Each structure stands twice: as C-alpha cells, then as structure tokens.
Amino acid sequence: xxxxxxxxxxxxxxxxxxxxxxxxxxxxxxxxxxxxxxxxxxxxxxxxxxxxxxxxxxxxxxxxxxxxxxxxxxxxxxxxxxxxxxxxxxxxxxxxxxxxxxxxxxxxxxxxxxxxxx
Numbered sequence: 001x002x003x004x005x006x007x008x009x010x011x012x013x014x015x016x017x018x019x020x021x022x023x024x025x026x027x028x029x030x031x032x033x034x035x036x037x038x039x040x041x042x043x044x045x046x047x048x049x050x051x052x053x054x055x056x057x058x059x060x061x062x063x064x065x066x067x068x069x070x071x072x073x074x075x076x077x078x079x080x081x082x083x084x085x086x087x088x089x090x091x092x093x094x095x096x097x098x099x100x101x102x103x104x105x106x107x108x109x110x111x112x113x114x115x116x117x118x
Contacts (some may be wrong), residue, residue, distance in 0.1 A: 023053055030061055035063060039069040056085040063091055072098045 026049040033042035043065040050062045059082055066075035077094035083089045089108050096105030 019052065023049065023058075026052065027058075027061065030065065034065070034068065039065060043069060053084065056082070056088055060087050060091060061087065063088070063095075067095065076101075083108065 027044050028044050029045040030049060033039070033045065043062075046058075046062040046065040050058045050072060052058075059078065063075040063079050066072075066078065071094050076092065076099060079088055079092040079095065083092045089112055093105040093108045096102065
C-alpha cells in the first residue's frame with residue numbers, strides 16, 4: 001500500500017487536513033483487514049483511529065472489531081454510555097443479547113423509539 005498520504009506531499013497539508021487524511025487511511029485499513037478476516041490487525045488500526053479522533057463512527061468501528069473477534073464483553077464495555085448513534089445502540093443490543101443481558105438490550109433499542117402521545 002502506498003503511504004503517500006501520511007508523508008511526503010501531505011507534509012504541505014495543514015494539521016486538520018493531515019488529521020483527516022490519517023483518519024481516512026486508518027478507516028480504509030480497518031475495512032480492508034476486516035474483509036480479509038484479519039481481526040487483530042483491524043483492531044489495532046481501529047484502536048489507533050479512535051485514539052486519533054473520538055467520534056461515534058470511530059467508536060462503532062472499534063466496537064465492531066472487538067465484537068467480530070469474539071470479544072463481546074470488551075465491545076459492550078466501550079459502547080456503554082457512548083451509544084448515541086443508532087448503529088451503536090444496535091451493536092450494544094447485540095452485545096447484550098450475546099451476554100444474556102436481555103432487559104438492557106431491549107431498553108437500549110427502545111431508547112431510540114419515540115413514545116406515543118408525546
């Protein structure tokens with residue numbers, strides 16, 4: 001893989017643009033490694049990605065890596081309290097199901113459903 005995005009010509013980029021380029025490269029590396037079933041590599045890049053920029057999307061990528069590795073408890077723990085997006089609520093509910101926390105999983109999913117009559 002050509003790393004020209006991380007050195008060389010990109011050194012002329014502003015700091016925010018360099019950070020954005022790094023984030024995009026890390027996301028691509030995670031996706032590529034997940035598609036090749038190289039979960040440990042994907043987890044490494046996902047951890048770096050989340051360290052670089054703590055967003056709901058990057059958290060989802062990290063939790064998804066843990067979940068696919070069979071580290072359901074770890075995915076559950078990183079998502080707890082940080083499940084504002086629909087995709088993170090769904091993944092947290094999947095973790096709850098696997099960990100036999102059915103009530104919590106149901107509450108997580110229902111938290112996104114508007115109440116009738118409100």
